[in-house]
Amino acid sequence: MLSFIIRRLGATVIVLFGISVLTFILIYAIPSDPARIIAGQHASLATIKEIRHNLGLDKPVPIQYIDYMGRLFHGNLGTSFIYNEPVTQLIMSRLGATVELALGCWIAELLIGIPLGIFTARRARKPSDYVVSALALIAMSLPVFWLGLILMYYFGFIHPWFPLGGNSGFTSLILPSLTYGVTGAAVYMRLLKSSMLEVMNQDYIRTARAKGAGENRIIWRHALRNALIPVITYGSIDIGTLLSGVILIEATFNWNGLGMLAYQAIQQSDIPVIMGTVLLTAVLVVLFNLLTDIVYVFVDPRIRYD
């Protein structure tokens, strides 16, 4: 297991290097000038030139990349062109809000999706299955900004039970999590349902039934545990993505997290922030994939990496 983890971490470095090169190239493919944005529409050419020089943007792109990587190896993600703040500081100031929101959204998805998955699997091809599946499909199709606004309007404005957006404590987390949970749970439900149906037809389930095991024991001890593998795979990618920012939820609920930071950075050609947020996303996705592979071993003892 340890050698597997070391091998995967080694591969991560290569992935991150590839992503850094690709992101750098893509940023420079955009026909925009960060110095222009910083200087403002009315600035003189001389000012723009000075800003470009101060930011090192007048150097050839490969040199800029080498400089960036040099700083990165010393743990320095650079300073934001727009905010004049260290990127690490900017990311850290938003990370707490993003982790909170990501966990809230993820837990809501699981809390809604997993019970519904089990329910529809047990009620497969019965009217209740069709009703729940249809509702899940509708929920999955709802735009989050629309549902978010509806929820905020009724439960924040008409009935002021929850705050009208913003990230100010636990109560402000309920509506965004619920919005994401409702729209995202259907994927978990469908994954679990199909996986459960497959598992329920396996011989060991039939054996358990023949041995007189109760339905609850069969579902929770035998079927669910084996049916969880695809859910874990999807769930880990999902949380990795959520942790890198949920732009639509953040924008709808005025939740100032990493998603909005990254979006703004792209709009303003704030290269150090774009690089920082992209690399962080890559690290999170790779780490959660690794974590998933490790969790498999505990969920399904048949899986071994040695």
Added chain:
Amino acid sequence: MARKLWKTGTAVGASIAALGLLAVGITTHASTPKATVAGNADAVSSGKPTPGGSITLDTDGDFKDLDPALAYDTISGEIVDQMYNPLVTYKGTTSQLTGDLASSWKVSKDGKTYTFQIRPGVKFWNGDPVTAQSFVDEFQRVLSPSVGSPGEGFLDPIVVGSTAYNKGKAKTVSGIKAIGKYTLQIKLTKPEPFFLQVLAMPFFSAVDQAFIDKVGNKAFDSQTAMGTGPFELSKYTGTQVVLKKNPDYFMKDKYGNRLPYLDQITINVNKNDQVDALHFEDGQTALIADLFAGIPSSVYPTFLNSPTLKKDIIKAPSNATYYLGLNNKLAPFNNVKVRQAVEYAINKQRIVQLLNNRFMVADQPLPPGIDGYMKNLPASVDYKYNPAKAKALLKQSGVKDLNVTLYSENTADAEKIDDQIQSDMNAVGFHVKIDSMDWNSFLTLTEKGKAQAFQLAWIQDFPDASDFLNTLFNSNEIASGNNASMYDNKQVDSWLNEAETDTNQAQRIQLYDKATVQIMKDAPWVPLYYGEFVYAVQPWVHGFYINPTLMDPLQAIWIDKSHQ
């Protein structure tokens, strides 16, 4: 402070809000009775000011700069305006200059030497005194390449010794001197009739150099502040700014009360305009004003359709011109008849209707609030919507290839206008393709002269015709990108250059009149509409007014919920 158009990064929020508006159909929360608010630019007032209390404001932009030498966008400007003071400012709702940290000033007969007396006894928040040197320091910072101030071009080369200092050839700016503890002298290379208006920009505020030396330029822009203004920086994060009252602020109101009245102002970054409107409707926020550049388009219909919210709207003309630029160097707009055809082809009234009649149809580059605006434009250049005439001009031009790409920023308003321009131009024979993109890419493309036609706006830096006509139509501004239509007329250049240094205002206006007529004849732009401030102010907020050049007068407002 220059009110800027280039608030970037709001596209997602705005689109979400717009979609949300359609979907949710938000109605009015009518539980709070709201008093009528005067629908003009005068102070919104009732009774005597009441000190104390705090307000919360939303903004859909980002806090970028705390340093007055760098702040050049609306959001940063709003905060910097509360914390710093320049030498001069504008009086009330007018464009009339008055002393701010300067108690008086003199201009020499040749218009090249300005001598300011600084108010004695004014202190920075930390107790350090404000002296003439506090301004010398800031002027040097603005000119210093290591700071990279957008204000540099307003001093260099007009101030004696500015270029040498900027290029590192001199250790001080020879034309800027503290000739006494409270006497500041500025020498210009030639007269600049609008130099005082330039000095009213926040770039040129008093700073405490000893404090900056201690914290460093970066922290002075991104973490901390030290000013003389009515509010001190209490808390600053990327998403929230808290300002608290400066108890020793030097300004007093007409009753002798020390300003400001409010104890605290909290500004939150909230990018969903729909939610921001709900905050206002719910009474959680006090204003929707400069921090939004007015009521956002996506929620404006909500305000119009609600009897209570409608009463909270106040309006005033802004010195801004929105235009369709036609690149004079690129076909088919290198032909004057084709450009004139576009002038007749566009239905400007329809564009204003699309924007909920918030704005006024434009007929020339200068807005009506700027001295030099021609009330009676000669009939030959007073283009009215006339598709038949547009078709005739196109025929006369002999130009066959009328394929045009129209560029714009990808905002909801700009895209609405794109569609109307496309439809109008296609109706007379053009074949218009629309290409809308993010602000930075759009600006880079247009300023490099690569866009055939583009939608852009100019919002004043200071209220003088030079800021519009010279900056946007002088051929020496092609390289800087400001003259993005690549307009080049040597006669117009000569009139504009003469007006730059003429200290006789009547003669200047004559020169600008001549330039305006010739520019309209050459038709490098189709002026579309003039801007307007459309703000929302709670009925319990008093003392608010709109100055076309300054940011919100937060030092002058007070709250009194018993008088609405």
